[in-house]
Ligand SMILES: Nc1ncnc2c1ncn2[C@@H]1O[C@H](COP(=O)(O)OP(=O)(O)OP(=O)(O)O)[C@@H](O)[C@H]1O
């Protein structure tokens with residue numbers, strides 16, 4: 392799938408001029424040997440917004456985040472973060488950003504509170520100030536009771552919250568979150584989303600990667616869809632859905648022996664009522680402005696799906712449309 | 721402009737940020753200080769077993785300047801040097817390996833303003849500080865037992881800093897190339913013969929010629945020579961060579977570590 396030309400011409404993915412961008416990337420490329428992990432991507436992140444990279448495993452999200460975080464040199468292209476070049480001003484940039492890496496890198500040899508205090512020291516905070524902020528942040532992520540605990544026994548969600556607290560110790564204006572909620576249960580995710588939402592309201596710019604469409608929809612003002620090292624589309628969640636999907640989706644499940652015989656048949660009988668039909672291994676998706684009408688047509692034609700469900704389009708459908716694959720394999 | 725050129729070098733050591741890594745290790749050892757204690761006793765046991773046991777049989781041996789000294793006075797400086805070296809080796813090999821490959825401490829640190837130069841310098845200094853704790857402890861024993869004929873010997877501990885620097889630098893440099901715990905067995909395989917054969921328990925003159933030259937490249941031999949001359953009052957210009965050689969090894973180690981961390985962690 393090549394990049395959609397509409398996206399490159401369209402105004403929404405590049406809403407900001409480079410001068411006012413917190414992050415500005417043009418033709419940004421990362422190669423590991425012969426392998427291209429990030430292939431000439433363009434994007435801008437404006438102050439105060441929540442910007443997302445949505446894409447499946449191996450799309451190049453982490454590679455991009457590491458370049459922004461000044462811990463991985465770019466191979467080609469332009470990148471400025473907070474108006475500065477990472478290669479030259481890495482320490483200055485890192486002093487002003489917060490990073491939540493994909494894998495937790497908490498200090499196992501220290502207590503929960505000391506993890507925050509020493510991290511504050513790395514940013515040259517006076518000890519008393521580091522302690523004050525540590526206690527505040529523990530409260531913010533609801534870990535005050537665990538302050539004296541070691542890191543090891545914490546649950547996955549607690550570790551993630553602690554990592555987020557740690558990333559905030561230098562009061563960053565830009566926060567990079569690489570899959571902040573992957574592997575967490577719904578309750579833990581909602582707590583994290585709530586904290587991130589509060590940060591955004593305070594004016595912190597959020598840049599996050601995810602392969603959860605609901606996370607992207609919940610948190611991101613704008614996002615780009617990444618696939619195989621490239622950006623294939625960009626815009627607000629709403630814009631993307633409007634542009635690449637229908638208003639509603641009819642999900643049909645058929646007994647497996649029938650599916651084969653349906654080839655072409657659905658398109659015919661839905662003529663005019665469906666914009667598009669997608670076949671997945673376990674179900675058939677009918678993209679239609681009116682899902683209910685499509686369902687009626689299917690039944691009227693004598694087809695008896697095992698189940699049928701009408702729902703609104705999501706970013707998952709956008710991704711499927713753009714890449715021909717589902718987001719989580 | 722000086723500020724700019726300083727931030728632009730990824731290997732800059734002058735930022736002073738390395739001290740935060742030392743502070744990190746102090747935080748850790750504040751809670752687990754007992755693990756530090758064992759390293760103090762090893763050289764002490766050697767002193768008792770060799771010095772007061774074997775020493776009875778050996779009696780007097782020629783010191784660095786040819787004058788006879790008691791066997792215990794002969795080996796005490798070597799064991800002080802070994803204390804400084806071993807302490808530095810513990811932290812720069814096993815602990816660094818763990819932090820680098822399992823705990824990912826440096827990955828977390830490098831996301832902050834600290835760079836690989838700061839990490840290398842901070843860890844090496846911390847390792848040599850650990851060696852210094854043992855050297856100071858051992859010096860206490862030496863003074864208590866009256867095993868130091870010359871007041872110059874009071875400089876033995878500061879002099880052992882350079883040996884710690886060389887040992888920590890080389891230890892961490894070697895560790896940065898290791899991939900498995902088995903590789904770490906090499907550390908013992910190197911450290912033990914270095915300890916035994918660096919003029920620790922008998923003078924270099926015991927060896928035949930080619931061996932004698934080879935041993936002179938051992939950092940522990942250089943450290944022992946330096947400290948033994950100080951503690952027995954046998955000062956000699958060769959001590960400048962000892963000092964220079966140890967400093968050089970430490971710098972080489974530091975440079976290798978910085979480069980390796982950059983290659984391993986900032987891909
Ligand atoms: N250090 C490296 N050396 C070689 N290849 C790498 C390296 N880091 C990443 N890659 C490759 O680059 C591609 C993109 O990886 P990246 O981690 O950026 O993807 P991602 O979008 O973050 O995926 P995930 O959702 O699994 O985290 C992958 O194919 C990966 O194997």
Ligand SMILES: [Mg+2]
Pocket residue numbers: 452453454493569
């Ligand atoms: Mg990733």
